[in-house]
Amino acid sequence: xxxxxxxxxxxxxxxxxxxxxxxxxxxxxxxxxxxxxxxxxxxxxxxxxxxxxxxxxxxxxxxxxxxxxxxxxxxxxxxxxxxxxxxxxxxxxxxxxxxxxxxxxxxxxxxxxxxxxxxxxxxxxxxxxxxxxxxxxxxxxxxxxxxxxxxxxxxxxxxxxxxxxxxxxxxxxxxxxxxxxxxxxxxxxxxxxxxxxxxxxxxxxxxxxxxxxxxxxxxxxxxxxxxxxx
Numbered sequence: 164x165x166x167x168x169x170x171x172x173x174x175x176x177x178x179x180x181x182x183x184x185x186x187x188x189x190x191x192x193x194x195x196x197x198x199x200x201x202x203x204x205x206x207x208x209x210x211x212x213x214x215x216x217x218x219x220x221x222x223x224x225x226x227x228x229x230x231x232x233x234x235x236x237x238x239x240x241x242x243x244x245x246x247x248x249x250x251x252x253x254x255x256x257x258x259x260x261x262x263x264x265x266x267x268x269x270x271x272x273x274x275x276x277x278x279x280x281x282x283x284x285x286x287x288x289x290x291x292x293x294x295x296x297x298x299x300x301x302x303x304x305x306x307x308x309x310x311x312x313x314x315x316x317x318x319x320x321x322x323x324x325x326x327x328x329x330x331x332x333x334x335x336x337x338x339x340x341x342x343x344x345x346x347x348x349x350x351x352x353x354x355x356x357x358x359x360x361x362x363x364x365x366x367x368x369x370x371x372x373x374x375x376x377x378x379x380x381x382x383x384x385x386x387x388x389x390x391x392x393x
Contacts, residue, residue: 170196170212171220178227181333181341182207185226194218228264262335263300276301280312283364286321290328297388299335303328316361323352327375327393334378334387342387343379350375 174184177198187209188195194217197209223229257265258272266272281289286309293302303325310321330345350372357368374393385391 170210170214170217173198173210174217174220174227181344183227186221186224194221196221225265259300261296261298261300262332263303264336273298273301276304278304278308280308281305283309283313283362287364287366290324294328294331294388294393297335299328299331299388303332316359317356319352319356319359320361320363323349323356326352327371331387331393339384346375347379350379 174196177184183199185197185199186194187197192213193211194213195209195211196217198207199205200207257268258270259265259275261273276289276293280286286305290302290305293299293305306321306325306328310318310325313321327346327349330342330349332342333339333345334342353368353372353375357363357372371393374391378387378391387393
């Protein structure tokens with residue numbers, strides 16, 4: 164059994180590497196935390212901790228996308244049952260802002276996107292529209308749905324595009340170092356896919372990869388969505 168300090172160190176390293184963590188369950192003094200890939204998709208690992216150091220680190224957050232709460236501030240979602248859709252499937256109903264950050268229940272967030280995969284051309288059109296609206300996190304969700312539903316041969320294409328949008332999201336949130344790391348991985352995925360000669364559905368992968376390389380070399384903090392629209 165690892166100590167709380169070990170779990171806290173693990174969570175810090177995971178954050179620094181650009182990954183995501185989410186609180187999956189609380190049962191008495193035990194908390195289950197899942198570790199997710201940097202694009203927020205596949206779960207890489209999870210652990211159960213009972214140490215107070217972990218609770219102090221979590222600070223009332225449900226993921227590392229949340230802002231820490233004061234210990235004196237009540238958690239409005241602590242006793243809330245897990246969100247489910249009309250068919251009883253687990254589904255996040257908590258409102259989010261345009262960059263995917265959770266808002267308190269009852270707040271006016273952006274319109275959620277469907278988790279149902281669209282056809283390739285519709286996927287690209289929807290993602291481009293969301294990026295133009297300043298919603299890179301939602302664009303990532305659209306690409307992620309296509310990646311999970313699409314053929315294995317196109318995995319690098321859709322996963323690379325989803326990862327690119329996650330990188331743009333991090334940049335808009337002010338995490339430029341993590342953003343550049345993420346788009347670098349996205350660029351490598353897209354280069355790998357381009358070399359296969361697979362279908363690109365009207366996308367100019369050379370242009371997208373060039374955009375990524377330019378952003379990796381930039382030192383300024385200008386908005387990628389406004390100053391360098393993709």
